[in-house]
Each structure stands twice: as structure tokens, then as C-alpha cells.
Amino acid sequence: MSSIVKKYLDDVKKRNPGEVEFHQAVEEVLESIAPVLEKNPQYVEAGIVERLLEPERQIMFRVPWVDDKGVVQVNRGFRVQFNSAIGPYKGGLRFHPSVYLGIIKFLGFEQIFKNSLTTLPIGGGKGGSDFDPKGKSDAEVMRFCQSFMTELCKYIGADTDVPAGDIGVGGREIGFMYGQYRKIRNEFVGVLTGKGIGWGGSLARTEATGYGLIYFTREMLKANGKSFDGQRVVISGSGNVAIYACQKAQSYGAKVVVVSDSNGYVIDEDGIDVATVKEIKEVQRARISEYVKARPNATYVAGGSVWDVKCDIALPCSTQNDINEESAKKLVANGCYAVGEGANMPCTNEAVKYFLSKGILVGPAKAANAGGVATSALEMSQNSQRLEWTFEEVDAKLDSIMTSIFKACDESSKEFGMTGNYVAGANIAGFQKVAKAMLAQGII
CATH class of the missing domain: 3.40.50.720 (NAD(P)-binding Rossmann-like Domain)
Structure with missing residues (x-):
């Protein structure tokens, strides 16, 4: 491990104690991009890495709801808006008992580079709750989702932050949250992806x-x-x-x-x-x-x-x-x-x-599983244009995007003398696009 990578990693662990998944994600990326930093000292001088490692915004909030027995339950909600240098924050919502700030930060950090690789203009974010939808009735899930969105709606928007689903958040949960957002804001916009077909969703998502x-x-x-x-x-x-x-x-x-x-x-x-x-x-x-x-x-x-x-x-x-x-x-x-x-x-x-x-x-995941967020971004495009593409059209675009992602990983691995190391290639390709945008936009 190079001295500069060790310095960044030590600082992350000191500033984010106990968030082991976040530390792990950071270490993997930093080790890959070390040659890029050596070749491009302007990134170091502009504090690109320090700024990438610190979310632009971390939101944590209480989610009270009433179960079917009439008992008040309280969960914790999260949204980490990590980086918007190349587009609005984009990333899923995870509902699972294991969710805590460190999980959300690791996922949001990964999302920065994954979204960069898609070739589409979307930044990195992630959110969720320690709520467990398993074993809950539809009515309980609805009440939780409505309470969750009542707070989250203050921080998201079609051109600001567009959440999607993840573990524990499928079509049912997206529907309940979208309904609550629409009721509160009185807007029919593409603020969530993974919506149902017929009300803004995309085929092939x-x-x-x-x-x-x-x-x-x-x-x-x-x-x-x-x-x-x-x-x-x-x-x-x-x-x-x-x-x-x-x-x-x-x-x-x-x-x-x-x-x-x-x-x-x-x-x-x-x-x-x-x-x-x-x-x-x-x-x-x-x-x-x-x-x-x-x-x-x-x-x-x-x-x-x-x-x-x-x-x-x-x-x-x-x-x-x-x-x-x-x-x-x-x-x-x-x-x-x-x-x-x-x-x-x-x-x-x-x-x-x-x-x-x-x-x-x-x-690597940030490349290989980017198809979901890529198609979410295609859903955003359809919402903005008030269009609905066929399954075949979306699937063809997805295939083309994934082929382009592999090509970017392959070329980056070769550029830095690591042919066949697609893990490093993905990190390098994703990082360079975001770093160039951050450099161009100044110290913000």
C-alpha cells in the first residue's frame, strides 16, 4: 500500500469509526487508483480524493409508524447524497435490519463510480432504513413507507436525487412511497425509479x-x-x-x-x-x-x-x-x-x-451490476420525455451500456499496466470521469 493511500485510509477510519463496510469499499478503490494519482498530481493538489471520501450530505431521520396491533414502532431512515459532480444523486433504498450509516455510506460510495461507468449523467447516493418488510402485512409496509417518504421527500427531486429500490424495496414499496410523495408534493415526476408499468415505470427494469x-x-x-x-x-x-x-x-x-x-x-x-x-x-x-x-x-x-x-x-x-x-x-x-x-x-x-x-x-460489482441503475436512468429519460420505450429498445440500450462498461474497464486496466484486472479498471475508469468533473467545477 502506497504512503498516500495509507494516509487517506487512516483518515477515513479516524473520521468514520466502526463503519467497516465503508472502510472496505474505500480501501479497494484507493489501492486501484494509486497509479492514477501518481500520474495526475493535479488531483491530489485539488483535494479530489478528500472530497470524494466525504459525502456532500448525510441525512438521518426518525420513522414512526403504527403496526397492525396498534403499537407505535420507530425505525431509523437514511439518505446519503455522496457526489453530484456528473449528475443528480442516484441510488437505491435498502430496507433491512442490518442497515446503519456505514452500510449506506459504503453503498453510496460504490454508487459514485458505478454510475460514472454507465456513461449516463448520474451522481452517487444511497439510502434506506433498518425496517424489515419480511413478515409485515401490506398495511404495515404501507404505513412505514408513507412515514419514511413524509420525511425523505424534503430532500429528493427529479433533478436533485432520484432513489430506486434495493434489498427489501420492490414494486410494492416503491408504489407506496411514490404515492405519498405525489400526495405531499402534488407532482407527477420521475422522482423514484422502479415504478409500475403504466405510471412511469420502464419495461426491462x-x-x-x-x-x-x-x-x-x-x-x-x-x-x-x-x-x-x-x-x-x-x-x-x-x-x-x-x-x-x-x-x-x-x-x-x-x-x-x-x-x-x-x-x-x-x-x-x-x-x-x-x-x-x-x-x-x-x-x-x-x-x-x-x-x-x-x-x-x-x-x-x-x-x-x-x-x-x-x-x-x-x-x-x-x-x-x-x-x-x-x-x-x-x-x-x-x-x-x-x-x-x-x-x-x-x-x-x-x-x-x-x-x-x-x-x-x-x-467487479460497480461494473457488472450497473445494469440496474443504468436502466433506472433510462426510466428517468423516459419520464422526462413523457415516453415509454419497448422492452426490446430498453434491453438493447442496456446491452450496449454493459458492453461499453466492459470496454472502459478493459482499456483502463491496460492503460495502467494491469491487463485483465477489471477490478482496477472499473475503479480507474469510474474515478477519472468524476475527478475531471470535480476539477473543472472548482473547490465545492
Whole structure:
């Protein structure tokens, strides 16, 4: 680690104690961009990194709501508006018990570079709450979302900050929040993305993150003389990203044999049946263990790690730090040669370093899972123009964007002597676009 990177990282840890996920995200980016800083001293002189590491605005607020028993509950809401140098803040809202300021800051920091890579004019932000929608009635979720938006609406807008969904925030939650925003502000504008079709939503948005992951990974494989065809794939997660990554990978001839949730995973040697997973997760809102009732030849494993299952390609699509160094070693030992990150920061820094040391292809999250936010930005464009594009039009634009993102990662890795290191390439390409904009706009 260079002395300048160590200085920045030490300062971050001192100013943001206990926010380990944020520290991890910062360390990964700083190590990648060290050669850029050495080559471009003007970035150091202008304090670009110090300003990037400090959010432009951090908002934390109380969210009171009443449950179905008439008992008052209080949760905590967050919105971190990290950087708007290239466009309005853009990033999802996560509703999960694990949410605290450090999680939101790590996600918002990653979003800066992810959004920069999309080639679209959007800045980085993130938000959410420690509210858990699991096990709540629709009425309870509605009351929470309305209370949450009553406060959040003061800080967002179609040209200021445009939130979307994330873990725990799907179409139901977006609908309730958008309704409350519209009631309070009396505006029908594109202030949230992930809206329903017929009231401002975009076709292909639901599929976008999973499809985008496969488009990026396809390009990464192609550049290295490989493809999905005939390859054995393991996916962690069984939510939106995992479902559509599975669907699209299968369309390219891959054999996806595993999906999971927080309780365990299923192995289906005949290939995961996407329709069954969608029924369980999107309709029944049940556990993945139900899969074996519909597919009796499949096996359910309670607990354990999906990364113990032999595969050619691994697609972590559940949550952060899903793959640690031990899991990385197991994957490599079992013949895995490529990893595409569908979740945000699903591999620890140690795991990524191990993969790269063994020549494993790694598609980093800020590039590989950028399809969701890219299509959210396409939804913003449609809202601004009062248009609705066809599924095929949006999907074609998504494919083109993901191909461009891979090209930017590849070219940046080569420019700085790290050919094939797409992790560094993504960080460098994303950083340089934002840094140039910040430099041009002065010390603000």
C-alpha cells in the first residue's frame, strides 16, 4: 500500500469509526487508483480524493409508524447524497435490519463510480432504513413507507436525487412511497425509479440488474476466449438479480445448478427452473426450501455455503461479503475460473486479491451490476420525455451500456499496466470521469 493511500485510509477510519463496510469499499478503490494519482498530481493538489471520501450530505431521520396491533414502532431512515459532480444523486433504498450509516455510506460510495461507468449523467447516493418488510402485512409496509417518504421527500427531486429500490424495496414499496410523495408534493415526476408499468415505470427494469450482469460477464468471457455455453454456474441469492441472471445465463447455454436464500440453498442438476423460483419468491414470498416440493430431483441444503458446490462460473447475487478468502480458495480448488459480482461488494478484499493472484476473471460489482441503475436512468429519460420505450429498445440500450462498461474497464486496466484486472479498471475508469468533473467545477 502506497504512503498516500495509507494516509487517506487512516483518515477515513479516524473520521468514520466502526463503519467497516465503508472502510472496505474505500480501501479497494484507493489501492486501484494509486497509479492514477501518481500520474495526475493535479488531483491530489485539488483535494479530489478528500472530497470524494466525504459525502456532500448525510441525512438521518426518525420513522414512526403504527403496526397492525396498534403499537407505535420507530425505525431509523437514511439518505446519503455522496457526489453530484456528473449528475443528480442516484441510488437505491435498502430496507433491512442490518442497515446503519456505514452500510449506506459504503453503498453510496460504490454508487459514485458505478454510475460514472454507465456513461449516463448520474451522481452517487444511497439510502434506506433498518425496517424489515419480511413478515409485515401490506398495511404495515404501507404505513412505514408513507412515514419514511413524509420525511425523505424534503430532500429528493427529479433533478436533485432520484432513489430506486434495493434489498427489501420492490414494486410494492416503491408504489407506496411514490404515492405519498405525489400526495405531499402534488407532482407527477420521475422522482423514484422502479415504478409500475403504466405510471412511469420502464419495461426491462425488473430484469436489468440480472441481465446486465450476464451481458458484462459475457463480454469478459469473450475477451478471454470463453463463453457461457455449456458452463456450470452457481448463483447465490434467489431475489430479483439472481432470478434474471439465471434466466439470461441459461439463454446463453449455461447450466445454472444452484440458487439460495439466507436459510440455505438448492442444487438442481437438471438446471434451476426459473419459473419455480419466481413463484416461490415473488408470489408466495416463501423460503427457497419450497423448491424441492416442485422439483423432487433437487436437493435442499440447510445452512452451509453455496461456494462449496463445484462450478465454472460463480455469480454472487445476494449481499456484501458473501465470498471470503476461504470460500475463494474452495471455488478455485473446484475449478471456478470466473466470478461476476451481481450483489454490491459480495467478495471481501482478501477474496478478490486471491482470485486475481490465481488468474481468475473477476467482474467487479460497480461494473457488472450497473445494469440496474443504468436502466433506472433510462426510466428517468423516459419520464422526462413523457415516453415509454419497448422492452426490446430498453434491453438493447442496456446491452450496449454493459458492453461499453466492459470496454472502459478493459482499456483502463491496460492503460495502467494491469491487463485483465477489471477490478482496477472499473475503479480507474469510474474515478477519472468524476475527478475531471470535480476539477473543472472548482473547490465545492
